Amino acid sequence: MEVTRKNFKEILPLVSESIEKADFLAIDAEFTGLMNGRDVSIFDSPAEYYIRLYNGASEFLLIQYGVCAFYWNDKKQHYLNEAYNFYLYPRRPGPEKMFLCQSSSLDFLASQGFDFNKLIKEGISYMTETTESRLRDMLAERQKNYSTEKDLISIPEQHKQQIADICKKVRKFLDDKDSDCIEIDRCNNFVRRLLFQELAQFKNEAFVETKVLENQNRILKVTRLKEGDDVTSKDNQKKEKEWEELDDAVGFSKVARMISQSGKLVIGHNMLLDVLHSLNHFFQPLPEDYGSFKEFTHCMFPRLLDTKYMSSLPPFKDKINSSVLQHLFTTLSDEPFALPKADSENGRGYNRTEEKHHEAGYDAYVTGLCFLAMYSHLSRMRGEQTARLKDPTCPVLKPFLNKLFLAKTAHQDSPYMNLVGADPTPSRDHVFHLTFPLEWQRNDINQLFSPFGPVTVQFLDDVSAIVALSRREQARDVARALAKNSKVTLIPFVKFKHKITSSKVQIDNRRQTSPVKQVCVLSVLALLFFVFLCPDTNLLCPFI
């Protein structure tokens, strides 16, 4: 079901109902880009991975959010789904947003049929809770001051004639009583502000407001006050409208908070970025510190499950060639797996016959189906019969719960972030930092390591790379053999990382001590002055 700001208010109670009755929820989101600056590296630790996303991904916008609720039908003995595909776009009176886009990402979305016109015209607004409470305070404060006197702006010489003419026109309109309102156009922002100030002289006879035309031009509308309506009631209407507008701008954040409050199992496929953007856009800005991020995430979404991580472990790992969502979906349709039935009954969800890949709602639906297929496969292996998921913390799912897949580090032993405990610290004994001559190519490196089996190479620059052995047991031999090679320098990966980290700490320390240093510089200059320039004074003697 497509949700835009045209039907959001009407749909919101249905969404709440769907979440309420669901056994679990699947989500998916689309963004204006994935990564700015240097990408994640294959040997990044989960903490390093987070920092790179924090720096490189958080300025993109979240533009579509899919929520698919799976609820059990006892009569049919299978799941049904209700799905919502929300278009999201930040709006006034929320804060103006500056956001990044990645040209290829938008290009990709457009090719999948994403409707950018609908996005910008009809997207539902959202904001963090932090922003919401700040705006509520500010609005309350502003409304308090409506009745008190405003600061006066002096009218610049070149506008005096225009303002005087308009005031005359309004006076005439009030006296003539031919019509109920007049509109004043062709005024720029500044002139409108001046007019608000100058037309205040008629405040007991007329109400002045800004009117936004369909083409977004702004004009002033002056309405004659009738008997019965007084300035105060007009003012109150205005105030109520402002609160309503703020409420509209909070928009989709309400859905995100419903999901959080439900405490239900939330499924996603390769969901780290979805989680990251959800927190950052609907709850509060991401913390810089990785530990705080894990706590924050677990607090907002206490039960997460990533189908990409699930499919990367036995018994699925060897049976699945590609875990790209569409490929996974196809693979799980065939033996030895089976996709469950989970259609929609009331037109509020998807059915298997539709193919709307990369529409967030549909991808959430497909993710849910993939999850059910894998869950059933595991249950069948244990000889269990029911297809219903009653307890997300059951032994079958426990190994996958609250672990988020780290896509680019997939060929490591630790391709996940553990939200509820220590992250894995796989051995890096078979990984080295290699420095080599400028003229070398990948082949030269392969050649160098050929006696020790195949290697994975990640270039850092023209003369250095990270090299990982496939045959881990060769690590000691490699180190010994290459120690004598004068063309290259080989450092164990752990040692290399340590070196980088400590040099970073040094730089940071140096930065922080800078004011102290300034004092020191002055002292040394003073001292040197005495020592070198005043050789015949005895000024230093008291110290000695």
Next chain:
Amino acid sequence: MEVTRKNFKEILPLVSESIEKADFLAIDAEFTGLMNGRDVSIFDSPAEYYIRLYNGASEFLLIQYGVCAFYWNDKKQHYLNEAYNFYLYPRRPGPEKMFLCQSSSLDFLASQGFDFNKLIKEGISYMTETTESRLRDMLAERQKNYSTEKDLISIPEQHKQQIADICKKVRKFLDDKDSDCIEIDRCNNFVRRLLFQELAQFKNEAFVETKVLENQNRILKVTRLKEGDDVTSKDNQKKEKEWEELDDAVGFSKVARMISQSGKLVIGHNMLLDVLHSLNHFFQPLPEDYGSFKEFTHCMFPRLLDTKYMSSLPPFKDKINSSVLQHLFTTLSDEPFALPKADSENGRGYNRTEEKHHEAGYDAYVTGLCFLAMYSHLSRMRGEQTARLKDPTCPVLKPFLNKLFLAKTAHQDSPYMNLVGADPTPSRDHVFHLTFPLEWQRNDINQLFSPFGPVTVQFLDDVSAIVALSRREQARDVARALAKNSKVTLIPFVKFKHKITSSKVQIDNRRQTSPVKQVCVLSVLALLFFVFLCPDTNLLCPFI
């Protein structure tokens, strides 16, 4: 005439023709945002204004470009127009672009009917000359290496079976001779790369290439080589296609370069941002230095005229209330002005009856009409008869040539940037920097200055502001009177600016001398150590 990548190649010769025959060109552009970070301030000098735009505007994308060519029809004795409205979007093989958007700007464009789907699907690509030559060099280099051997990647354990199966399948396809090609799907990027490498064993029998499906999924296509077609000719076709793709990605930059090469008068309304983005996106990255920017601009566009600047000077200034393009257009339609006839004959331009405000092509057309109306008005004042503009450097236009309007500083005496000479340095004797108590509001400041007439106030923070007197002659009295006021501190603007600039220079110097400082710190520590901790040694004595 709308131009997208679907008809760009076909239209390009027409554009060239239009530019060729034009007496002058009008341009207009649409962007994804206007300003990031702190906005321009009303007392910024032209150089400061440039630096602020350089830092705050250059990351937005240029998404629509209007070019309207006005050419003279001798028979009809008036101008005709040919206009082009180009949708622009950067594409591969040009570099991936990260760009900023301002939510309200996109919202505004959408409300004006801007088609974002068309933009992203059909926008014409572009790139700077710098990027173009780099990409040409890289492609030539890459193609040179096609025939030489590639670096081998070792096949990870988990992919061995899949790769072997596919190789077997291809072998069978080649032996069976049932079809001319087969497609290999459901492979991720890495697997496709491995397959390119492993399928090279069939290079004398089959040609392997990536095929992009409509939904942007990538698959491998293996085509049987027929008698007659050999690997070399297939390779050459591929190379030619790559050059063609690069040429397509240079796209609109060709039009921008045509305009530059024509040396014709180029008209814009409030055109500084248009010029800035044109240079930055189609020619080369903007220089950081303001002087270089002026030279660069004048070199690329030797004859610029800004209708907003033109309308801000006598004899137009007093007759024009608002110089927003639409308002100007309406004002110039009435007495004492007259809009000229300048219709389109061949459907390639606009006519007066259309109303497509904020479509770049239409705005360029309207700008051209406004220019002609003002030009004719000036000519008539001088008693000249012809409506044709024969020489853009004629005395009537000279005062406006190569001066770009600085919108936010409009109420100053110097609201322009002079591209061909020194910028104006208006007196700032009537402007002050004021420091005041935290609890003060705008009214308190108005109150403070009330004996000296009205003031313009620009707040810098909670306790300081820039204040300009309307009655300039009061400057000396103000300074004298407020010198005794213990609540406020008043500094002449020039002195304040000087203070800021010199403190910036100091900070920069401090940064640069940092290595020296480190040596000093060590020295002072060493000295202090001797002085304080070794009182009973005589180590310092040799210095004294």
